[in-house]
Amino acid sequence: MRRAPTWWLQLAVTLLTAAFLIVPAIQSILAGLTVNYFQGLSSGLTLKWIGRVWDLYSDSIFLSLWLAVTCLAVTLVIGVPAAYALARNPGRLSRMLEEFISLPLAVPGLALALALLQLYGTMSGFRTSWTFILAGHVLYTLPFMVRSVLAVLMAMDFRSLEESAATLGASAPTRFRTIIVPSALPGILAGSLTVVTLSIGEFNLTWMLHTPYLKTLPVGLADSYASMRLEVASAYTLVFFVMIVPLLMAMQWATARAQRIAR
Amino acid sequence: MSSRTFVACCLLPLAAFTLAFLALPLVRLVQASSESETGWHIYLQILQTPRYLETLLNTVLVSLAVSLAALAISTIAGVFLARNRFPGRGLLLSILTLPLAFPGVVVGFMIILLGGRQGLFNQLLPGHVVFAYSLTGLFLGYLYFSIPRVLLTVMAAVEKLNPSLEEAARTLGASPLRIVLDVILPGLAPSLVAAGAIAFATAMGAFGTAFTLATNIDVLPMVIYTEFTLSANIAMASALSVLLGLVTWLLLLAARSFTGTTVAAGG
Numbered sequence: 001m002r003r004a005p006t007w008w009l010q011l012a013v014t015l016l017t018a019a020f021l022i023v024p025a026i027q028s029i030l031a032g033l034t035v036n037y038f039q040g041l042s043s044g045l046t047l048k049w050i051g052r053v054w055d056l057y058s059d060s061i062f063l064s065l066w067l068a069v070t071c072l073a074v075t076l077v078i079g080v081p082a083a084y085a086l087a088r089n090p091g092r093l094s095r096m097l098e099e100f101i102s103l104p105l106a107v108p109g110l111a112l113a114l115a116l117l118q119l120y121g122t123m124s125g126f127r128t129s130w131t132f133i134l135a136g137h138v139l140y141t142l143p144f145m146v147r148s149v150l151a152v153l154m155a156m157d158f159r160s161l162e163e164s165a166a167t168l169g170a171s172a173p174t175r176f177r178t179i180i181v182p183s184a185l186p187g188i189l190a191g192s193l194t195v196v197t198l199s200i201g202e203f204n205l206t207w208m209l210h211t212p213y214l215k216t217l218p219v220g221l222a223d224s225y226a227s228m229r230l231e232v233a234s235a236y237t238l239v240f241f242v243m244i245v246p247l248l249m250a251m252q253w254a255t256a257r258a259q260r261i262a263r
Numbered sequence: 264m265s266s267r268t269f270v271a272c273c274l275l276p277l278a279a280f281t282l283a284f285l286a287l288p289l290v291r292l293v294q295a296s297s298e299s300e301t302g303w304h305i306y307l308q309i310l311q312t313p314r315y316l317e318t319l320l321n322t323v324l325v326s327l328a329v330s331l332a333a334l335a336i337s338t339i340a341g342v343f344l345a346r347n348r349f350p351g352r353g354l355l356l357s358i359l360t361l362p363l364a365f366p367g368v369v370v371g372f373m374i375i376l377l378g379g380r381q382g383l384f385n386q387l388l389p390g391h392v393v394f395a396y397s398l399t400g401l402f403l404g405y406l407y408f409s410i411p412r413v414l415l416t417v418m419a420a421v422e423k424l425n426p427s428l429e430e431a432a433r434t435l436g437a438s439p440l441r442i443v444l445d446v447i448l449p450g451l452a453p454s455l456v457a458a459g460a461i462a463f464a465t466a467m468g469a470f471g472t473a474f475t476l477a478t479n480i481d482v483l484p485m486v487i488y489t490e491f492t493l494s495a496n497i498a499m500a501s502a503l504s505v506l507l508g509l510v511t512w513l514l515l516l517a518a519r520s521f522t523g524t525t526v527a528a529g530g
Binding site for chain 2: 010020022028077079089103114139166218222249
């Protein structure tokens with residue numbers, strides 16, 4: 001079939017855009033693995049830079065993983081019951097509350113960080129501990145968990161399930177544990193993957209909240225971009241890609257699945 | 264335990280966390296903005312100081328340019344990818360949505376790899392083609408993280424368009440251009456407005472990219488950062504943050520009334 005010229009034009013724009021996005025990512029992967037980026041690939045491949053990153057920044061990688069796991073735990077404990085409560089009472093008040101907790105999606109992280117710093121900055125025990133960064137991460141990721149679970153719950157008839165269980169004598173906590181949580185699992189899974197992905201990549205809040213002894217992965221990245229040679233910065237970025245890309249793909253898969261179920 | 268009490272208990276952790284880490288800090292932020300000798304007139308002072316005004320103008324102009332460019336590019340690519348099936352389409356789609364998980368700092372580094380002193384363009388082209396640290400670099404960086412967000416919104420909207428309208432227009436003899444202008448674009452309009460607003464708000468608040476590129480162009484988040492850390496002008500940093508937060512929040516609120524979706528802010 002002969003294609004119209006506009007078809008080729010559209011293809012060209014799409015390919016150029018993809019190139020704009022992927023070429024620097026490939027460059028960074030190559031630069032992280034070449035002996036000398038300035039001389040090019042002919043200087044040979046090496047894992048030396050990855051090793052250097054490990055020596056310099058492994059703490060930041062572990063801190064980010066730890067923050068992501070604890071952030072997930074906190075958003076699960078706060079977010080899943082809250083989504084259930086919001087689904088049980090759909091009304092103006094619930095919508096306003098949902099709107100309010102979603103503020104961190106709209107208000108830039110820098111502004112939120114300044115707000116947190118000014119309220120808690122003088123509590124030095126809290127200010128200098130990792131839980132201060134955790135509070136920021138939970139603040140930013142919580143709306144994703146709540147909305148993801150809420151969307152799945154709103155799409156199903158959990159009330160009649162609950163009523164049948166209640167007639168059979170199940171108490172409210174039992175119903176939550178045996179009916180609500182299992183039914184909301186697709187939403188919980190999608191929300192969890194989103195929380196972990198966003199927490200590992202969070203920079204705007206974390207940069208303001210971190211201390212010199214508590215650097216997360218993205219904070220370490222900013223540090224390496226400013227002060228390390230290009231190969232080390234690239235190798236570090238490569239490590240970040242290896243962590244974040246599978247998470248992103250799992251997140252997209254789980255979110256699409258939850259949306260299919262919620263429809 | 265009665266059902267009502269249990270549901271109330273379910274909401275308790277959220278209420279406590281939100282009060283302690285969102286409501287009270289925001290109140291404190293607004294309060295802190297009034298704690299210089301100018302008091303609440305500090306908001307007037309923003310509008311009277313050329314440096315802040317210029318920053319505001321810069322930020323709005325860059326964000327506007329990025330939103331329009333991202334809309335144009337993503338609409339072309341989005342309509343194309345939604346309407347055509349060909350080998351490699353899945354891969355293209357993955358590449359185009361990959362930057363969704365990149366923090367602003369990484370996006371900044373990507374632009375340095377393209378247009379920095381050791382960048383691709385400076386290596387390929389003789390002479391000094393360094394654009395990463397200029398307005399161009401900032402624009403490209405913001406474009407980098409805006410394209411995936413806008414693209415996803417556009418593609419979701421294209422799937423919902425009714426193909427029989429285009430079919431009808433074609434049978435009635437409309438040219439492809441006319442179909443785009445009279446059928447496809449009006450159908451996409453609400454989503455395009457919403458996606459544009461999201462891109463604009465994200466660009467307005469983007470900090471990581473500007474921070475990595477360390478440009479000499481003053482954009483609002485960078486000025487807030489320097490006022491806070493270097494000048495220790497806490498009241499002004501707070502006032503500018505309140506202003507920025509209000510603008511992005513109102514924009515996204517307006518966008519949502521169009522379609523009902525928001526994509527995470529970042530950059």
